[in-house]
Amino acid sequence: MWEGFRHFADTYLMWNEGPLIWMSDVLILLTSIGIVAVLTYFKKWKWLWDEWLTTVDHKKIGIMYLICALLMFFRGGVDALLMRTQLALPNNHFLDAEHYDQIFTTHGTIMILFMAMPFIFALFNIAVPLQIGARDVAFPYLNAISFWLFFFGALLFNISFVFGGSPDAGWTSYPPLSELAFDKGPGENFYLLGLQISGIGSIATGINFMATILKMRAPGMTLMRMPLFTWSVLAACVVIIFAFPALTVALALLLLDRIVGTHFFTILHGGNPMMFINLFWIWGHPEVYIVILPAFGVFSEVVATFARKRIFGYGSMVVALMAISVISFFVWVHHFFTMGAGADVNTFFAVATMAVGIPTGVKVFNWLFTMYRGRIRMSLPMLWTVAFVPCFAIGGATGVMLAVAPADYQYHNSYFLIAHFHQVLIGGTVFGMLAGMYYWWPKMFGFLLDERLGRWAFWFFNIGFYVCFMPQYALGFMGMQRRMYTYPADLGWGTLNFISTIGAYLMGIGFLFMVAQIIYSIRYGQRDLTGDPWDGRTLEWSLPSPVPHYNFAVIPTVEDRDYWWVLKQQGRTQELRPRPEEIQPIHMPKNSGRPFLMGVAFFVAGIGFVFNWYVLAVLGLLGVVACMVARAFEYDDEYHIPVEEVQHTEAALGRL
Amino acid sequence: MAVMEHHLHEASGARRHLPMEYRDVHQSLRILGFWLFLATDMLLFACLFATYLVLRTHTDGGPTPRELFDVPGFTAETFILLTSSFTGGLATLAMRNGKKGQLIGWLAVTMLLGLSFVALEAQEFVKDALEGATMQRSAFLSSFFTLVGTHGSHVSVGIVWMFLTLLQVLRRGITPITARKVFIVNLYWHFLDVVWVFIFTIVYLSGVVM
């Protein structure tokens, strides 16, 4: 009995690994008990189920994505601080090699797939239907499924930390290291299945928003009148639906290698590990454009709003977005120039990579020209946008350096590369997502985030960023390679590494300020009573904050780009107020618990495959099938909001 | 969903000329969604084809494509699937003509053809495996079984799905919703036929030739 427990604890709970795991277990246990206790004490279980777990409302789904993204930002950030602490001094043994491997793996995976992806999806959900004048996305039920697949995929990945062991083959998970022969543990399986499940959700989101944008626009909202954020989402969706299948295949084939014993990527029996790398980057490179394009969209909205000018070169912005989304499929080999595919291959992909710089440059100049002679207000969203420009420009320039194939043999996998992609991903995506969060926060919650604390957060994070990553360019040139867990003292890397660690901690303090800012603002933040706190330009600002769940009582008819701004200039804002006689009953989709249950079923199946418990896996998959069959026979999935209720809501908001 | 009522007001007359499954905007929205899904599924097969093309010569001394492939077998599979694509099309036609009986009949025929395709393929796989050509034998066989098997499992899913659709037509007749469902499941079926055309071209015929 005791031996059995001991075996279980050591194998699955890793209690033999020491105090860090024990502490995490205790913290997780306490947090869980706390959540359950609070929900029970305030009798909120039913509220949680009715209002959140079963919702198909795009605004609530967006908020749930945002919460997950911020939590994952925290987890990924803690991983980063652990790594920087380990590297602060030469010959450090704060972490051992094995734990260091696990931490850089989870840091990378979480930041890309479970932080950046839900963050962009949060903004998709919150802004797109409101910007195009729709009442929800094209497929609200599918949207809920997407969220819960992401959620349970992320949960499956994260649970490996305290149950079974974390993956440790890097976020790119290259074979043969990630093959069964070299990586027995369940961690790698957690990686493969967590990503697979959330990846299916991402594909569904891509299809959903593409259909929404193409088909659900309000009358008069022609493509060339769409806000640029919506355009950027369309461009990102193009990339999602064509790139994610490659990830699905890469993960599935590696999983087959591990659990069925096939030989796609093994060294023996004719397998070719480089084929995984090829497939992974067919997805992986477009993926970085998936997370950067929506950030570009946010910057376009923010720049126009806070410079109080129409965006400069709207048409060229659209062309640039679409060009980036297509060219992004023809650059993937630059991640493995050193494979030695030959001068012809490397030249093609080097040139294609550099070509992406052209539309990107067009966009940067357009933002600058929009700001030129504008009456700029340096509110928080604008602050992050202004900080983005130089940061991304440096990151882009070092990217072009890396794109030179012969030179890449020198930079490859060095800290120069690390500094480069952190500069574009943080300076581009993270700054963009934070700008977007600040920008749409009042629309989501009805209050603004505190400006003063936000500035502290901004400066700590920004200064911290440069202190952290500029030394890493130099370290790369000095020969420091990525993923090394420690280094000897006589290489002269100590000082720069120590500085870099200080920068990482400054960024951590910046994040804490953001947390403080959110908590403070919930209580004391300025309430948004007008629905238009930034003097905005697009349709979402014509609605009250937070938006009623049917969004538009009467669907507007759009006559111009930046229509809300135009109406304000002409004193015609009353036209977007609903008139009582125009209000008609509104059909809305019913809530459903099935997407949540389907996520649970996927999770159960995932656990089953991770540990090769096939009975559990089959049970989980049967649950998935049951959900789909039940959906096929569901016909009554809508309800009406009667006219009186709409009128009542609108009157209470003072809009009638 | 009434997210789009404004279209509906204008559209009730104007949509009359459209084929049945498109007349209700909500159904036509779902058809677009399904086309987009087919586009992503196409990329899924693109990656499997790419893997096969890269690994097909990596036989590791095991069976080669030429030794493995059985010409009468895949010819029969091809003929059956092409015919089922045709009968699936006839089901769509019957749906558009409002002929419930014919619709059900053609769906049933299509499913039966699909079942015999899957049965032949399973038989082929079992025969290969018994001869030692398992997917664990070599990289070529791993990629062959995965590519062709993924198509086969798509077909199997299609059969189950078609059956569920058939049940709904039986219960509810031809309504805008069931019309859309019939149309979509047949889109899926024709798509799988196209994938098979590439499988017999790139896998089987090329394998026999080389």
Added chain:
Amino acid sequence: MANASGQHTAFGPGPGAHGEEEHKHGAGLYIAGYILSLVLTAISFWLALTRAMPLGPLMLVLIILAGLQIVVQLFFFMHVTEGDGPPWHSMALLLGLIFTFAIALMSMWIMSFHYQVQ
């Protein structure tokens, strides 16, 4: 999402009700498509199994024949030209086809480097 019985239904009465006012769709198109697909398949099989051409041109012809089969399925069976509004689905398919061929062909090109571990 869609509820046909709702008051804003565009569809009006069920399809049976206005069956008369429409002309019946014929099966001609489908039969033509079926025959075309059989003929194209037969040509492919005949060319390959008799090895009528050298390998390079043969592969090219086979791929072209397969491409024609896509066209047959799309136009004769899948009604790719129908629908309401701009043909977004055709654009998505076209872009998808470009990426499909790019991924398959470029993967072969990229992975043809001299890698052998035996």
